[in-house]
Amino acid sequence: MSLIFEAILTSATSDGTTHIAPLGFRREGEFVVLAPFHPSRTLDNLRATGLAALSHTDDTRVFAGCLTGRRDWPLMPCERIACGRLESALSHIELEVARIEEDPLRPRFLCRELLARNHAPFPGHNRAQAAVIEACILVSRLNMLPADKVQREMDYLAIAIDKTAGPRELEAWGWLREKIAAHREAA
Numbered sequence: 001m002s003l004i005f006e007a008i009l010t011s012a013t014s015d016g017t018t019h020i021a022p023l024g025f026r027r028e029g030e031f032v033v034l035a036p037f038h039p040s041r042t043l044d045n046l047r048a049t050g051l052a053a054l055s056h057t058d059d060t061r062v063f064a065g066c067l068t069g070r071r072d073w074p075l076m077p078c079e080r081i082a083c084g085r086l087e088s089a090l091s092h093i094e095l096e097v098a099r100i101e102e103d104p105l106r107p108r109f110l111c112r113e114l115l116a117r118n119h120a121p122f123p124g125h126n127r128a129q130a131a132v133i134e135a136c137i138l139v140s141r142l143n144m145l146p147a148d149k150v151q152r153e154m155d156y157l158a159i160a161i162d163k164t165a166g167p168r169e170l171e172a173w174g175w176l177r178e179k180i181a182a183h184r185e186a187a
């Protein structure tokens with residue numbers, strides 16, 4: 001297994017706009033590998049334009065926002081490709097798809113890194129930010145996971161939130177809790 005990082009992928013659409021979604025990525029040799037599930041807009045965009053950027057941000061509201069209907073985060077134009085990247089990125093890389101390894105469920109896009117830029121120093125690790133990312137994963141799997149497992153894991157993650165969150169992490173946590181509650185009520 002190789003190391004997987006979580007970032008915000010912005011992908012160029014064929015009509016010239018930018019689509020935003022949290023996505024995991026790994027590095028394999030010279031390539032950055034993206035593996036979006038079928039069906040998804042990210043997958044369609046990577047096939048259509050082959051252009052995308054990965055933004056690294058410590059504002060985990062962007063992750064939680066994308067999963068709770070809040071996708072309108074400020075973007076800036078990329079330098080080398082016709083695509084946006086997160087304005088709040090501490091760093092970003094610009095990508096061009098070099099090769100696709102087809103799979104009916106989860107094709108792999110092997111991307112060439114065209115450019116890498118740093119914009120602000122990495123402020124350090126924060127447990128509440130990690131907890132928000134973990135809670136995002138739970139929220140993205142609400143239809144697959146038993147409600148009691150989701151609740152147990154949220155109770156555990158809440159310890160890091162209570163001890164180490166700032167205002168942005170608390171806001172993100174609130175959105176995710178609302179989404180879980182709405183899912184429970186609809187069940």
Ligand SMILES: Cc1cc2nc3c(=O)[nH]c(=O)nc-3n(C[C@H](O)[C@H](O)[C@H](O)COP(=O)(O)O)c2cc1C
Pocket residue numbers: 006007020021022023024025035036037038039040041042043063067133136137140
């Ligand atoms: C931290 C994190 C990592 C994710 N990684 C992936 C991934 O590697 N592949 C994937 O298909 N979805 C991943 N997702 C879920 C996508 O963000 C989500 O399905 C998104 O809406 C993509 O669909 P769209 O392109 O249609 O918007 C991840 C979500 C989170 C919160």
